[in-house]
Amino acid sequence: MGRLEHAQKRCRDLPAVALALRERGVPFVLRVAGDGPERDDLIAALRHHGLLAGAQRPQDGSVEMLGALSARDIAELLADTDVLLSTSAAEGTSIALQEAMGAGVAPVVTALPGIERFVVPEHSHFTYLYQHRNEPNIGELINVALTDLEEANREKLYSEDGAGIFQNIDFNSSKLGEPKDKNQRLKTLLIDFNKEALDLRPSHLGGADIIGGAYEFLIANFAGDAGKKAGEFFTPSEVSNLLAKLTKSKPGSRICDPTCGSGSLLITPGQEVGSDNFSLYGQEANGSTWALAVMNMFLHGFDNATIRWGDTIRNPKLKEGDALMKFDTVVANPPFSLDKWGKVEDKDGEKTTISYDPETDKYNRFWRGVPPKSKGDWAFISHMIETLNEHGKAGVVVPHGVLFRGSSEGRIRQRTIEENLLEAVIGLPANLFFGTGIPAAILVFNKEKSSRNFLFIDASKHFESAKNQNRLRHSDIEHIVSTYRDFAAGKLAPGVVEDKYSYVATPEEILENDYNLNIPRYVDTFEEEAEVDMAAVQQEIAQLEAELEKVQKEIDAYLKQLVS
Structure with missing residues (x-):
């Protein structure tokens, strides 16, 4: 029972099982x-x-394809079943397994992460470390505990290249102070985590996602202090929620973030599905950030998420065979205008070898054109579009230059528009993102657009000012989403939808603007200045001058008194 998808369910193995x-x-x-x-x-x-x-009643030794069944039909099927067979490679918490066992059906399954999440060696257990909190080498003991935990769970905690998620963590570092001070700090840490208030066992927390939420909170607060670098690994939760609602994944969806950072943006579309029936895929170029993403998935309970470490453009790792994996939903907040994103030349003396060239990309992602080497925005967009399946939808955060820059970017933009893939352009407020105050936009691409028109939204003035940065309120997000959904449902006619906020443009208008998507060309953002009453201004100036003359005379009188 379940979605017929080989990457997770290994359904191609079923004929071999039946033959055996x-x-x-x-x-x-x-x-x-x-x-x-x-x-x-x-x-x-x-x-x-x-x-x-x-078509008749199946014979012994045959396989019957039933298709998608209702909950009632599933219950009837289980009542007439002796054994549940699952060949899944990954399953998280298997609903099918739970239903089968509840119906008294014997399960025959592959090793499921949902059944045994982790193997925890004795010396990696918190209890062991707490009991040895007074040891003079407690920092080293914690390091060994993490290494052993990685080794016992290599498939989950190691990258394809053999790097563990704890590779850059050192509890025995001199940065923690002199040995005596370091040991005291680590001892205090273990004592604090042993308190009942920090009992993080599921039996104590109940069903709430407290651990995952706490992890997100810590990442967000670290991002707030990290300055410019924060934008490389964290997308504000309000923007993640907006992207998730705009792309709205359905049950059974494959969801991907090809520049996933710490994984926060990837998780949100999954949570928007409304069930556990989805799969998450991500890739991240930075090793430390990749480790954050892997931990983020586990702490939210998404054990079957696939997170790869590597450069998405030069070395995409989310593949099926030799082809790029296809997805129902792709979301991303890639680096803005990344320099030197593409061609790689390796020099050895006088010999130069090209190890990657987007002109000859083996996946043909840049057939619409190759973006300039100093601005990688359309490279990431091209990758996202090429990894959508025939029903797929993508949402991407971009700098406004993507909307109007010319040359090769203009040609790529034109071809994308002519394919009728672009659905919406949404301008966001300035200072939303960590590390940059410049305003950004969201582009929505849809392989199943309902019309040939385009929606433009200027939400740049709809936000709440906070201490260090602006944020989208719930009402701001709902305003954007409701306008977009009305457009996607075919309810909005071409022209002004809401004054100074939204506009539906026809292909002819886009052509007239030479495929320039700059939002003010479509949404009238001009604010008329109030008329100035020149007579009143002149009268006020005369009054101020008279008052100034009076004050000046008083000052002169005081000065004469002082002199005499």
């Missing part, structure tokens, strides 16, 4: 409940091996 049972003379009828992108290929494979059940 048949060869052993085991009588069986395998019923497959679910739908998804692998359905047609799976049916073809079953038919090829003579395993596909006919």
Whole structure:
């Protein structure tokens, strides 16, 4: 039971399982409940091996494809089932497994992360460290505990290149002070975490996502103190929520952030689904930030999330075979106008070797054009579009220059518009993001647009001022989302939708503007200045001059008295 998707469910293994049972003379009828992108290929494979059940009642040794079933049909199916077979490579908390066991059906499953999340070696357990809190080498003991935890869970806590998520963490560092001071700090830390108020076990916390929320809180506060670098790993929660609502993933969706930072933006669209039926994928170029993202996934309970470490443009790692993986939803807040994003030349003496050139990209992501080497914005956008499936939708945060810069960027923008992929352009307030005060915009791309028109929203004046940066209020987010959804549903006619806020442009208008998407060209943001009453101004000036003359005479009189 479940979505027919090989990457997570390993559904292509089902014919081999059925053949093995048949060869052993085991009588069986395998019923497959679910739908998804692998359905047609799976049916073809079953038919090829003579395993596909006919239209009549299935015979022994056959496989019956039932398609997607309602909850009631699932209950009836389980009542008539002896064994639940799951070939999943990853499952999180398996709802199908829980339903089957509740119905008295024996499960036969692969090793599921939802059943055993982590192997915790004895010396990695908090209890062990707390008992040894007075040891003079407590920093070293904590380091060993983390290393052993990584080793015991290599598939989950190591990158493909063999780097662990705790690689840059050192509790024995001299930065923690002299040995005596360091040991006291670590001892105090262990004592604090042993208090009942910090009991983080699920049995104590209940169902609330307190750990994940606390982790997000710490990342956000660290981002607030990190200055310019913060924008490289954290997207404000309000912007994440807005992107999640604009792209609105459905149950069963594959969701990706190709520049995932600490993972906060990736998590939010999953939470917007409204069920556990989705899968998360991300890639991050910075090793330390990749480790933050992996920990973020686990602390939110998304154990089956796939987070890769590497450069998304030069070395994309989210692939199926030799092709890029396709997604239902892609969201990103990539680095603004990244310099030297593409071509890589390796020099060895007088010999120069090109290890990557976007002109010859093996995935053909830049067929619309190659962005300038000093501005990588459209490189990330091109990657996102090329990883959307036929029903996919993408939302990306960009600097405003993406909307109007010419040359190769202008040509890429024009071709993207002509393909009718761009759906909405949304201008955001300035000073929303950590590390930069410049205003940004959100572009929404949709492979299933309902019309050939384009929505423009100027939300730059709709925000709440905070101490260090501005933030979107709930009402601001809902205003944007409701306008967008009305447009997507075909409810908005071309022209002004809301004065000085939103406008629906036709393809002809975009062409007239030479494919320039600068928002003021479509949304009238001009504020008329109040008329000046010149007579009143002259009268006020004369009055002020008379008062000034009077004061000056009084000062002169006081000075004469002082002199005499």
